[in-house]
Amino acid sequence: MIASDLPAYRLDLQYLGTSFLGWQSQPQGTAVQDHLEKALSTMLRHPVRVTGAARTDTGVHAEQQVAVFRTAVAYDERKWLKSLQGLLPPSVGVASIRTVGSDFHPILSAQAKVYRYRLWLGVTRNPLIAPFAWQIVSDLDVTAVAEAARDFVGLHDFTSFCAIDSTAKTRQREIYEVVVEQQGPLVDIWVSGSGFLKQMVRTMVGTLVDVGLGKRDAKSLPAVLAAKDRQAAGMTAPALGLSLVQICYGERPTVAELRTRLSAGFCVKLWP
C-alpha cells in the first residue's frame, strides 16, 4: 500500500460519549471516527482514514483516545489543531498531534489500556458529576466490591463478560490491575488490562455492583469466569459511567502512578 509510506501522525483526543455512536465508523456517520475522518479530509484536502486505539461503545467517554493518520501535507501542529477544532463538533477535542515512526500502531504498540468506571452512591444528585456516573441509590458494600474485583486480575477467558455479538477471535484477556477507591459518595473502579472485549468493563462493573448489593457472593467471580457464559454474569452497567482514561505506550504504569500523574496534570475540585 503506497499510503503506508506517507508520514504518520498520532492524535490524542478526548470526547463526551453522550454525543456519539461510539468510536467506530457507522453507516449513519455519527461515530467519533466518522467526524474525525471528515474533519481531517476537509483540512488536508484528501481522503483520510484513521486507526483508533480502542473501540469505545456508544455513550462511553474518552479522556485519552489515540488515533493515527497519514498524510504528505507538511506538519504544522498549531495550525492543524486550530483547524480541526473548527471542523469537529464541540464534544470532541484534540489535545495534540505529533509525528510518529511508521512502526507505531495505536493498538499493537499499546502496553495497556486503562478504563475508569464511576459510581455515585446515595439519594443525592450532583449535576456536575451525574453525566459521568452511575447512581446507585441502595446501600452498596464497597469493601465487598473491592474484594470481588481482585479475582478479575490475571489472564482469563472473559466470555462471560463479553457482549454475545462480539466478533473477537479470542476471549482471552489479561487484567493487570483493578483498583476500587471511594471518596465520599464517589466510587471509582479503575481497570488496567491488555485489551478489552465488547462491553467487558461494563459487564464486570454490573457484576461487581450485584456483589455490593448482596445479590452475589464476593467469592463468586471465579465460577462466573469459568462458566464462559454471558448469562452467568450480571447486567451491563450503563455507558455513562465509563471513561477510557489512558492508552499506555512504552511503559505500563500502575493505576496509582497514573492517578498521581493525572492529578499533577490537573485536578478539578468539585463540591462537596
Add this chain to the structure above:
Amino acid sequence: MIASDLPAYRLDLQYLGTSFLGWQSQPQGTAVQDHLEKALSTMLRHPVRVTGAARTDTGVHAEQQVAVFRTAVAYDERKWLKSLQGLLPPSVGVASIRTVGSDFHPILSAQAKVYRYRLWLGVTRNPLIAPFAWQIVSDLDVTAVAEAARDFVGLHDFTSFCAIDSTAKTRQREIYEVVVEQQGPLVDIWVSGSGFLKQMVRTMVGTLVDVGLGKRDAKSLPAVLAAKDRQAAGMTAPALGLSLVQICYGERPTVAELRTRLSAGFCVKLWP
C-alpha cells in the same frame, strides 16, 4: 410574620448554570429559585419561599449554593432528598438538608463567599472542561495576571467592576484573597470576599485578562478602582467560566485551606 416561627432548614445545592436564568426568581419561572420553590411547595404541600446566599447570574455554575426555607412538616432528610431529586430538573442537585437555628440567615450569617473563574489557554479544546472555562487562544501572561490581581485585595469601592444596572446601595466590598494558579492549560482565579456586586467577579476577570494579553499594565488596577466608572474596567468575562464554590459560615478559610478540603472531599482527574 408567623412563618418565621416555623422551623428553618438549610439546603446545600449545586447547579449547572447553563440550564437556568440565574439564581433569582424570574417572571418566566426558569431561575433556580423558581424551580426550587416549586419543588418544595409540591413536596411539602404548602407555598414555600427560599432565601439564597448568593444571586448567581445566568450561566454561572454553583458547586455550593445555600438556601433556607421554613416548614412545619416533620423533618426527614432522606425522604426529602429523594423527593426533591424527583421534582427538580437534572441540572440542579441537593447535597443535604439540615435543621438550622432561627437566627441563621444565608446572607447575613456568611463570613465569606468564594468564587472560582476558570480559563483554558491555547488552541486545543477539552470537551470535558470547555463547558466550565473561558478559552483564551492568544498568549496570556499569567504572571502579569497574578501580579495585577493582588491590587483587588482589601476594602474598595467596586463601582468600576459593577454592572451599571446594579441596585446595590453601597459599592464597597472587601476582597480577602485572590489566588491565581496554573496547571498546564488550565488557569483558576479564586476570589474570596465579603460579598460581590452584580457581574463583579466577571468584570475583574475580564480586566485581568486584558492585563495578561498586554492591553493594560499590570499596575493599572488601582487607577481603574479609583475611577469609579464601569467604562474604566475591561469586558465582562463570559458566565460559563464562573462557579460559586463556597459560602463560608462560622469560619473564613483561606483559598489554600478550601482547596485542600475540597480535594480531600473528592477530586476528578481529567486528561491530559
